[in-house]
Amino acid sequence: MSDCKTYYLTTPIYYVNDVPHIGHAYTTIIADTIARYSRLKGIDTFFLTGTDEHGQKIEEAARKRGKTPKEYADEISAKFKELWDEFEISYDKFIRTTDLEHIKGVQKAFLEMYKKGDIYKDYYEGHYCVSCESFVAPSQLVNDELCPDCGKPTRIIKEESYFFKLSKYQDAILKWLKEKKPILPESRANEVIRFVEEGLKDLSITRTSFEWGVKLPKEINDPKHVVYVWLDALFNYLTALGYGSEDESLVKKYWPAKLHIVGKDILKFHAVYWPAFLMSIGYELPKKIAAHGWWTRDGEKMSKSKGNVINPKEVADAYGIENFRYFMLREVPFGADGDFSEKALIDRINNDLGNDLGNLLNRIIGMAYKYFDGKVSSRDIEKYYANELSEAREIIKDIEEKYLWKMQTHKYLEELWKILSIGNKAIDTYKPWELMKNGEEDKAMALIGLIANLLAMVAVYLHAVMPKTTSTIADTLGFEINTERFNAINEGILLNDFVIKKIPPLFPKIEKPLMKKEEVKKEPENIITIDEFFKVELKVGEVIEAEEVKKSKKLLKLQVDLGEERLRQIIAGIKEYYKPEELVGTQVCVVSNLKPAKLMGMMSEGMLLAAKDDSGLSLIRPEKKKKTGTPIK
RNA sequence: GGUGAGGUAGCUCAGCUGGCUAGAGCGCCGGUCUCAUAAGCCGGAGGUCGGGAGUUCAAGUCUCCCCCUCACUACCA
Numbered sequence: 223m224s225d226c227k228t229y230y231l232t233t234p235i236y237y238v239n240d241v242p243h244i245g246h247a248y249t250t251i252i253a254d255t256i257a258r259y260s261r262l263k264g265i266d267t268f269f270l271t272g273t274d275e276h277g278q279k280i281e282e283a284a285r286k287r288g289k290t291p292k293e294y295a296d297e298i299s300a301k302f303k304e305l306w307d308e309f310e311i312s313y314d315k316f317i318r319t320t321d322l323e324h325i326k327g328v329q330k331a332f333l334e335m336y337k338k339g340d341i342y343k344d345y346y347e348g349h350y351c352v353s354c355e356s357f358v359a360p361s362q363l364v365n366d367e368l369c370p371d372c373g374k375p376t377r378i379i380k381e382e383s384y385f386f387k388l389s390k391y392q393d394a395i396l397k398w399l400k401e402k403k404p405i406l407p408e409s410r411a412n413e414v415i416r417f418v419e420e421g422l423k424d425l426s427i428t429r430t431s432f433e434w435g436v437k438l439p440k441e442i443n444d445p446k447h448v449v450y451v452w453l454d455a456l457f458n459y460l461t462a463l464g465y466g467s468e469d470e471s472l473v474k475k476y477w478p479a480k481l482h483i484v485g486k487d488i489l490k491f492h493a494v495y496w497p498a499f500l501m502s503i504g505y506e507l508p509k510k511i512a513a514h515g516w517w518t519r520d521g522e523k524m525s526k527s528k529g530n531v532i533n534p535k536e537v538a539d540a541y542g543i544e545n546f547r548y549f550m551l552r553e554v555p556f557g558a559d560g561d562f563s564e565k566a567l568i569d570r571i572n573n574d575l576g577n578d579l580g581n582l583l584n585r586i587i588g589m590a591y592k593y594f595d596g597k598v599s600s601r602d603i604e605k606y607y608a609n610e611l612s613e614a615r616e617i618i619k620d621i622e623e624k625y626l627w628k629m630q631t632h633k634y635l636e637e638l639w640k641i642l643s644i645g646n647k648a649i650d651t652y653k654p655w656e657l658m659k660n661g662e663e664d665k666a667m668a669l670i671g672l673i674a675n676l677l678a679m680v681a682v683y684l685h686a687v688m689p690k691t692t693s694t695i696a697d698t699l700g701f702e703i704n705t706e707r708f709n710a711i712n713e714g715i716l717l718n719d720f721v722i723k724k725i726p727p728l729f730p731k732i733e734k735p736l737m738k739k740e741e742v743k744k745e746p747e748n749i750i751t752i753d754e755f756f757k758v759e760l761k762v763g764e765v766i767e768a769e770e771v772k773k774s775k776k777l778l779k780l781q782v783d784l785g786e787e788r789l790r791q792i793i794a795g796i797k798e799y800y801k802p803e804e805l806v807g808t809q810v811c812v813v814s815n816l817k818p819a820k821l822m823g824m825m826s827e828g829m830l831l832a833a834k835d836d837s838g839l840s841l842i843r844p845e846k847k848k849k850t851g852t853p854i855k
Numbered sequence: 856g857g858u859g860a861g862g863u864a865g866c867u868c869a870g871c872u873g874g875c876u877a878g879a880g881c882g883c884c885g886g887u888c889u890c891a892u893a894a895g896c897c898g899g900a901g902g903u904c905g906g907g908a909g910u911u912c913a914a915g916u917c918u919c920c921c922c923c924u925c926a927c928u929a930c931c932a
Contacts, residue, residue: 412859413927420928486926555868569881577894585891592890636880650896655889670890727892 247534272317327466407557760854768802785851
């Protein structure tokens with residue numbers, strides 16, 4: 223990976239049916255990190271993101287708002303772009319599937335595939351889910367109608383459709399998946415392989431039921447049809463480079479893509495359909511497709527109805543975009559689902575960033591000024607601290623190959639932090655304050671130099687994750703982060719002598735959560751089904767005996783007849799409200815299948831229904847006398 | 856139902872082809888230094904390594920059975 227001359231990577235293009243959420247931010251931030259790293263290394267890098275804007279869902283969403291699809295798409299697309307700009311995402315191109323060049327490119331590709339004989343016309347009939355933009359197999363339907371994925375009703379559609387001969391490429395795809403192993407993480411690869419092995423059906427790739435999409439190439443002359451959104455969308459990776467335009471030089475330069483980063487939900491499209499399309503038009507396949515997981519919040523799935531969706535902008539505003547970036551990349555192994563909680567985020571900022579990194583910088587700023595007027599020199603580091611230095615170099619040596627290119631950012635960062643640990647330990651081990659007392663000034667100076675160099679390494683390798691923060695660190699240490707410096711660090715070249723700058727703490731302690739607690743509108747979650755209700759057996763009972771439980775303020779011991787062979791003993795907390803004698807002979811409502819419990823050492827085999835408010839407690843009783851044991855429904 | 860992954864310290868997880876007293880980070884407890892953002896450093900807490908059986912001189916690490924979780928997929932309701 224490190225030997226490529228160019229590096230082309232992409233995020234998915236985001237569907238404009240929704241405003242950006244943490245998942246979009248996560249994907250994009252990973253991609254941005256890889257892109258920045260690649261550039262820092264001196265590789266000619268092209269980083270693409272954008273928005274996916276066609277399809278029936280968009281058409282309908284726009285109509286609801288009284289807008290044209292284009293107006294609506296413009297609006298949402300702009301939100302993505304704004305967010306990425308705010309997040310300093312270093313994309314080289316932001317593509318929109320409504321761009322004219324893209325549309326031309328899709329038409330060109332369609333025509334190519336058509337000419338090759340990979341596309342044929344037929345009919346498609348089936349249940350179609352507008353929301354998911356896909357047909358649902360009859361067997362999958364819930365209640366013969368509802369979409370199993372989103373739960374919304376499907377529509378029966380019979381329409382003329384063009385089909386892509388996906389089945390033709392089954393073996394080739396399988397071979398590619400198995401031999402090239404393009405999918406990260408590998409556990410996902412198995413899923414895709416299984417999917418392909420079970421047989422690929424030809425894919426319906428046009429629709430006639432709506433208009434908001436790319437028209438078929440005019441050569442085919444079939445104006446009823448628009449191109450299926452997924453075909454349309456996937457080709458963005460090529461059209462963004464100018465495929466289908468007069469100038470295809472970027473395609474030549476950057477294709478094939480080195481990396482498509484996707485969410486696990488759309489892996490199949492990228493790992494099966496996309497390669498098949500590419501094979502059909504005779505293009506090379508992407509090198510890697512990396513599928514990441516979802517984010518949950520405080521352990522719960524995020525959803526609009528729960529009102530616990532994380533707005534990435536809110537987090538960034540409260541905690542800083544770079545801290546947020548660090549958190550997301552450090553917190554979760556690539557591919558796994560991650561959990562967002564403010565506590566976890568704060569812990570990362572305070573511990574990792576504040577204590578380990580920021581504070582280490584402060585430690586040497588303090589010492590440098592206390593002992594040497596701020597001067598720092600690398601002069602005697604090799605002489606006194608060769609071990610520490612080589613340990614750190616050892617870590618740097620292969621984190622890139624082992625972790626970064628494999629998207630293992632959490633490991634990458636973990637490794638990097640070991641360097642900070644070496645630094646923090648070294649200070650405690652060699653105790654510069656004692657060195658100074660003992661007149662070993664050179665050794666103290668070298669120690670500060672060592673730490674400065676360790677910090678420089680970390681800053682350079684962390685630059686892709688936290689561009690601004692690391693630039694500040696570099697500035698403090700009298701250097702600039704660039705490719706030259708990157709290479710110098712790798713060659714073991716130490717920092718020039720410099721005067722360290724005094725700066726305020728980079729990561730002030732966060733004492734309490736900073737995000738506004740929005741009123742979470744929760745759907746009532748305690749709705750139960752009728753079946754669940756009937757699990758509770760309620761019966762009318764008559765109180766036969768009643769007596770006080772001594773030593774208890776609240777309890778009465780009752781013998782209740784539920785029309786069973788024997789009386790039930792029920793311990794009820796109603797002593798403050800009812801006297802035993804006024805209960806005997808009256809009817810009550812009893813939960814009869816409650817698990818027996820011991821109260822004050824006595825068995826209680828049921829529970830009385832009662833209502834309690836400020837004015838006291840009242841038993842619930844049948845309005846008219848009923849036979850004992852009558853079930854209550 | 857099929858396929859795959861996984862069940863290891865309070866939490867999140869490492870533990871490759873079987874082998875010294877089962878590890879890391881966070882959290883917690885104790886100790887300690889003072890350059891520093893009450894940060895750092897050191898030490899500890901002692902987890903039947905999901906359960907059971909087996910192979911072996913030796914098993915989280917291999918075999919078999921069972922239980923549970925998750926993912927993908929199928930199908931019956």
